Amino acid sequence: MSFKTVSSKVAATIDQELMGPVGFTLQQLMELAGLSVAQAVLHQFPVQPSKNQVLVISGPGNNGGDGLVCARHLKLFGYEPVVYYPKRSGREEFYGQLVKQLEFFNVPVLGQGPDEGKWVEYLEHEKTVCVVDSMFGFSFHPPLREPFNDILSRLKKLENKVPIVAVDVPSGWDVDNGPVDEKSIQPNTLVSLTVPKPCAKFLKPEANHYVGGRFVPKHFAQKYGFEPFEYQGGSQVLKL
Amino acid sequence: MSFKTVSSKVAATIDQELMGPVGFTLQQLMELAGLSVAQAVLHQFPVQPSKNQVLVISGPGNNGGDGLVCARHLKLFGYEPVVYYPKRSGREEFYGQLVKQLEFFNVPVLGQGPDEGKWVEYLEHEKTVCVVDSMFGFSFHPPLREPFNDILSRLKKLENKVPIVAVDVPSGWDVDNGPVDEKSIQPNTLVSLTVPKPCAKFLKPEANHYVGGRFVPKHFAQKYGFEPFEYQGGSQVLKL
Numbered sequence: 096m097s098f099k100t101v102s103s104k105v106a107a108t109i110d111q112e113l114m115g116p117v118g119f120t121l122q123q124l125m126e127l128a129g130l131s132v133a134q135a136v137l138h139q140f141p142v143q144p145s146k147n148q149v150l151v152i153s154g155p156g157n158n159g160g161d162g163l164v165c166a167r168h169l170k171l172f173g174y175e176p177v178v179y180y181p182k183r184s185g186r187e188e189f190y191g192q193l194v195k196q197l198e199f200f201n202v203p204v205l206g207q208g209p210d211e212g213k214w215v216e217y218l219e220h221e222k223t224v225c226v227v228d229s230m231f232g233f234s235f236h237p238p239l240r241e242p243f244n245d246i247l248s249r250l251k252k253l254e255n256k257v258p259i260v261a262v263d264v265p266s267g268w269d270v271d272n273g274p275v276d277e278k279s280i281q282p283n284t285l286v287s288l289t290v291p292k293p294c295a296k297f298l299k300p301e302a303n304h305y306v307g308g309r310f311v312p313k314h315f316a317q318k319y320g321f322e323p324f325e326y327q328g329g330s331q332v333l334k335l
Numbered sequence: 336m337s338f339k340t341v342s343s344k345v346a347a348t349i350d351q352e353l354m355g356p357v358g359f360t361l362q363q364l365m366e367l368a369g370l371s372v373a374q375a376v377l378h379q380f381p382v383q384p385s386k387n388q389v390l391v392i393s394g395p396g397n398n399g400g401d402g403l404v405c406a407r408h409l410k411l412f413g414y415e416p417v418v419y420y421p422k423r424s425g426r427e428e429f430y431g432q433l434v435k436q437l438e439f440f441n442v443p444v445l446g447q448g449p450d451e452g453k454w455v456e457y458l459e460h461e462k463t464v465c466v467v468d469s470m471f472g473f474s475f476h477p478p479l480r481e482p483f484n485d486i487l488s489r490l491k492k493l494e495n496k497v498p499i500v501a502v503d504v505p506s507g508w509d510v511d512n513g514p515v516d517e518k519s520i521q522p523n524t525l526v527s528l529t530v531p532k533p534c535a536k537f538l539k540p541e542a543n544h545y546v547g548g549r550f551v552p553k554h555f556a557q558k559y560g561f562e563p564f565e566y567q568g569g570s571q572v573l574k575l
Contacts, residue, residue: 118435122362127370134569171549172569195358200552309411312440329374329412330569 099321103270129164131307131331154230162229179214181206230266258283273297339561343510369404371547371571394470402469419454421446470506498523513537
């Protein structure tokens with residue numbers, strides 16, 4: 096299916112505008128974005144009592160925050176999410192609150208202290224239905240640093256066994272030019288937020304592509320050269 | 336259908352706990368609550384091109400804020416919402432941002448200056464499919480002051496023609512004891528948030544009752560004497 100995309104530069108402008116003149120707060124946008132990723136997981140990998148674990152790997156920025164919100168909604172949807180959050184944002188008080196919420200929901204948040212390696216057990220666990228890659232988004236610039244290099248090579252090895260659901264941009268990919276080399280992960284599913292970035296054109300043909308982050312009016316979309324997506328009913332996500 | 340309720344006092348405790356030890360922010364909870372009300376409207380009064388106007392009447396507090404968020408989602412769902420917001424909260428900067436968002440979405444926000452009386456035209460307009468009552472919630476205490484007394488008597492006169500969708504508590508009702516007298520409005524639809532309040536037992540038998548605000552885990556619900564509601568899929572609202 097053909098779709099419009101916006102470059103990493105335009106995506107950054109959209110974000111600034113949404114949180115500037117449009118008046119959205121990060122907390123609102125992240126709540127809706129995370130909810131839409133959770134709905135995409137639900138659509139693509141419906142809850143099965145025997146296989147309901149989802150490993151969410153969050154990076155230090157806003158893409159990581161979307162994953163933290165997603166994990167909470169997954170729990171409410173009946174999954175057993177586990178979060179691996181090895182580099183916590185020190186800058187934003189709000190991220191601390193997202194973690195606090197997860198702890199209240201009894202969602203394990205790994206990556207601090209002695210449980211550092213435990214995430215690999217979840218990755219390889221037979222009950223794990225998919226892994227949500229919310230490490231890096233449209234503002235990512237190489238190089239990849241540890242532990243993310245190591246994480247991505249582990250995901251790569253298992254990607255045919257444990258499907259990857261990437262949030263907005265597959266981590267490690269060039270936002271505008273797609274996979275960097277043969278070591279780049281190949282997601283089973285991509286959830287583009289607001290509007291796809293150019294790298295979405297480099298998904299495998301059999302990959303699933305959703306758009307989420309249903310929060311821009313028509314005139315705003317058109318200003319940036321795309322049309323609003325035709326979400327159905329009250330859904331926060333649309334399969335393209 | 337039978338359902339558990341919590342008193343106004345317990346509802347206040349739940350709210351304090353959600354925004355205290357649980358770590359939610361008002362912005363997150365209001366976004367999800369408003370989205371759930373919009374989904375209830377969509378379920379009860381599906382969009383029709385010929386009749387797609389919704390009048391949202393917001394009070395000065397958090398119930399009013401839920402209405403402001405609801406209006407924005409209604410616009411994204413294909414309605415033409417109009418907001419009447421006569422007493423704006425002076426206390427919370429965030430409410431100003433919710434209004435700013437609505438203006439960006441080209442949703443008229445009435446109630447300041449010369450357009451004061453215009454909301455009545457929308458109430459009586461043939462394209463208006465329902466009115467969302469987000470004036471007062473579970474922390475309301477009588478007496479009703481103007482302009483809300485006048486607004487409610489106008490809604491009452493038309494309630495058989497323009498169905499009322501009440502957010503959490505029908506405005507003017509006693510949260511624990513229901514309608515106050517024969518002048519109290521009778522909503523067509525109630526959207527209880529998190530868990531119904533005792534006044535929900537006083538709905539007309541033919542009224543529609545939804546629960547929204549899908550944001551509490553099982554152990555939290557049980558602590559307050561109710562079971563989590565069985566929401567379907569990724570929906571933020573459930574018809575009881």
